[in-house]
Amino acid sequence: MIGFKTCLASAAAACLLASSSVLALEAVTVKPLAEKTETASGQPIGLPRKDVRVLVSTYDIAPGARLPVHKHPFARYAVVQGGTLEVTNTATGASTTYRTGDVVIEMIDQWHHARNIGEDAVKLLVIDQIEGAGGNTVLHRD
Incomplete structure (x- = not known):
């Protein structure tokens, strides 16, 4: 059976990781460059299907x-x-x-x-x- 101290330590670690993730995301800036659904000549973008x-x-x-x-x-x-x-x-x-x-x-x-x-x-x-x-x-x- 898992003891109280082990549960408390796990919960604290989870909180620390969650807050670290938020801090890391706040330090990232994303600048979208483009959003396209067609090629330069107006074709729908087709992707490879195998290998x-x-x-x-x-x-x-x-x-x-x-x-x-x-x-x-x-x-x-x-x-x-x-x-x-x-x-x-x-x-x-x-x-x-x-x-x-x-x-x-x-x-x-x-x-x-x-x-x-x-x-x-x-x-x-x-x-x-x-x-x-x-x-x-x-x-x-x-």
Whole structure:
């Protein structure tokens, strides 16, 4: 049987942990960057269904550099940490310009290209959700 002192010690520890959690949460500031339900081209966001892997990468794109025409079979998200990036949907010709602080929800399975249109390097934090061992970029073959 558990004694009174043991119960009292357990209750005190629980109170201490609860108050520590509250103090820790008060020291955290959350700044939402984006809330989206569609990709950059207006598609509903679709996610992989099996053998899901999450890849987190950084990209540095030099001033004036242009990425080749490509597409992503699965969801890709990016946060622009620096620079100015222009992304163009090759089917529609529609372009979107992203700047520092913007969140990019890449189009899924649509051909597009991107280029650094600013004077500084574009710095991206990229998160991919993919199936299996493959990657998330398919290059267009001319």
